[in-house]
Amino acid sequence: MMLKSVTESFAKTIHGLKVGHLTDRIIQRSKRMILDTLGAGFLGTSTEVFHKASQYSKIYSCNISSTVWGRPDIRLPPTYAAFVNGVAIHSMDFDDTWHPATHPSGAVLPVLTALAEALPRSLKFSGLDLLLAFNVGIEVQGRLLHFAKEANDIPKRFHPPSVVGTLGSAAAASKFLGLSLTKCQEALAIAVSHAGAPMANAATQTKPLHIGNAAKHGIEAAFLAMLGLQGNKQILDLEAGLGAFYADYSPKVLPSLHSYSWLLDQQDVAFKHFPAHLSTHWVADAAASVRKHLVAEKTLLPIDHIKRIVLRIPNVQYVNRPSPDSEHEAHHSFQYVACAMLLDGGITVPSFHECQINRPQVRELLSKVELDYPPDNLPSFNTLYCEISVTLKDGATFTDRSDTFYGHWRKPLSQEDLEEKFRANASRMLSCDTVESIIKIVKNLEDLEDCSVLTTLLKGPAPPEVASNSPACNNSIRNLF
Numbered sequence: 001m002m003l004k005s006v007t008e009s010f011a012k013t014i015h016g017l018k019v020g021h022l023t024d025r026i027i028q029r030s031k032r033m034i035l036d037t038l039g040a041g042f043l044g045t046s047t048e049v050f051h052k053a054s055q056y057s058k059i060y061s062c063n064i065s066s067t068v069w070g071r072p073d074i075r076l077p078p079t080y081a082a083f084v085n086g087v088a089i090h091s092m093d094f095d096d097t098w099h100p101a102t103h104p105s106g107a108v109l110p111v112l113t114a115l116a117e118a119l120p121r122s123l124k125f126s127g128l129d130l131l132l133a134f135n136v137g138i139e140v141q142g143r144l145l146h147f148a149k150e151a152n153d154i155p156k157r158f159h160p161p162s163v164v165g166t167l168g169s170a171a172a173a174s175k176f177l178g179l180s181l182t183k184c185q186e187a188l189a190i191a192v193s194h195a196g197a198p199m200a201n202a203a204t205q206t207k208p209l210h211i212g213n214a215a216k217h218g219i220e221a222a223f224l225a226m227l228g229l230q231g232n233k234q235i236l237d238l239e240a241g242l243g244a245f246y247a248d249y250s251p252k253v254l255p256s257l258h259s260y261s262w263l264l265d266q267q268d269v270a271f272k273h274f275p276a277h278l279s280t281h282w283v284a285d286a287a288a289s290v291r292k293h294l295v296a297e298k299t300l301l302p303i304d305h306i307k308r309i310v311l312r313i314p315n316v317q318y319v320n321r322p323s324p325d326s327e328h329e330a331h332h333s334f335q336y337v338a339c340a341m342l343l344d345g346g347i348t349v350p351s352f353h354e355c356q357i358n359r360p361q362v363r364e365l366l367s368k369v370e371l372d373y374p375p376d377n378l379p380s381f382n383t384l385y386c387e388i389s390v391t392l393k394d395g396a397t398f399t400d401r402s403d404t405f406y407g408h409w410r411k412p413l414s415q416e417d418l419e420e421k422f423r424a425n426a427s428r429m430l431s432c433d434t435v436e437s438i439i440k441i442v443k444n445l446e447d448l449e450d451c452s453v454l455t456t457l458l459k460g461p462a463p464p465e466v467a468s469n470s471p472a473c474n475n476s477i478r479n480l481f
Contacts (some may be wrong), residue, residue, distance in 0.1 A: 169218020189231025
């Protein structure tokens with residue numbers, strides 16, 4: 001019997017996985033990912049990049065629509081609701097991170113909430129339906145990342161969510177929509193032609209679009225497959241297919257469904273406690289420890305006494321930003337995160353506002369930072385470390401090292417702290433009662449009979465009276481033409 005193709009094995013897995021395949025650990029871990037992702041999305045609706053993406057998306061309209069989280073005044077076609085919510089999730093780089101490196105949830109969850117709301121009410125989706133499709137989307141991303149050793153490292157060429165996230169989104173949509181095995185295969189082929197975004201746009205307003213586009217293109221791929229559009233049925237098998245994104249691509253047929261083992265069962269995700277590139281969390285952890293040697297309780301950091309600051313980190317060039325000029329650059333700056341922690345003793349969402357970045361004290365500290373790349377400090381979220389040394393003008397040197405920070409999969413956030421993070425993020429857009437209701441629903445998501453209960457809460461407060469309810473396009477977009 002001829003061995004089936006890798007692409008066919010993915011389609012069979014997407015089509016064939018059932019609720020009964022979900023383990024208790026998978027359910028619990030994915031519920032934490034869903035809650036954290038919703039919080040990052042609500043917080044992201046306050047950002048400039050979200051505003052631009054939502055204004056652009058308002059030029060599109062159709063007879064069915066979905067909610068933009070926390071913004072009841074904005075309803076969009078499901079593809080664009082998924083796009084805008086995906087942009088919001090990644091707008092501050094506050095979303096979860098997995099290994100091999102990617103942001104797995106942001107490309108998948110907006111797809112499912114958009115579809116659950118937009119499809120006819122006769123097609124009632126339960127919490128278990130959502131959990132299954134969500135985990136299918138996460139699983140597909142993880143399996144694809146294991147096809148290349150290159151993917152184990154922090155990326156240099158393509159942003160992983162723009163590649164595997166697009167296919168994970170297509171897989172999740174295909175599962176949620178109940179596509180046949182053949183159409184699941186076609187959706188993957190279509191999604192590959194939507195995949196890929198360069199790392200050169202890291203630390204810019206364009207990077208969050210990678211997550212939004214992955215969500216949008218995944219829905220589009222599933223819809224086009226439903227309409228009969230065809231692609232290369234060997235797309236995951238070929239170097240000229242998905243292999244075009246990886247120099248050492250080596251695809252493998254997926255294991256049998258009879259003994260299926262989920263990757264999320266084996267490898268948890270990392271949750272961030274401040275909005276910045278994951279590698280900077282090691283820097284913050286080490287800097288916090290060094291600061292205790294420099295600063296007595298409730299006193300200021302003696303900046304004038306500091307001669308130099310050395311960070312021993314992996315060589316990740318797009319997070320090497322010695323003088324960040326914007327919040328997006330600060331989110332991707334080893335140097336800024338180290339200085340902010342040394343100066344303030346903590347890092348929060350406002351730490352990345354431009355007025356904080358441009359403080360004279362910060363600029364003075366930044367000028368004293370040097371980077372060192374130890375050969376054993378490899379650019380992998382599973383193995384990297386940060387060591388920081390602060391040398392004073394009197395010759396004294398204080399050094400500390402972080403091998404694992406609180407929030408990493410080796411030292412996971414407690415459920416209590418994860419919920420507190422959600423409260424802090426979501427309460428900027430939602431009432432306290434709504435925040436607590438979402439926490440309760442997600443905590444018991446496997447028991448939810450109808451996802452509309454959740455999607456209704458995601459809308460946020462009732463919109464104020466508006467002069468016009470036209471969905472066509474607003475003045476700021478009209479002015480572009």
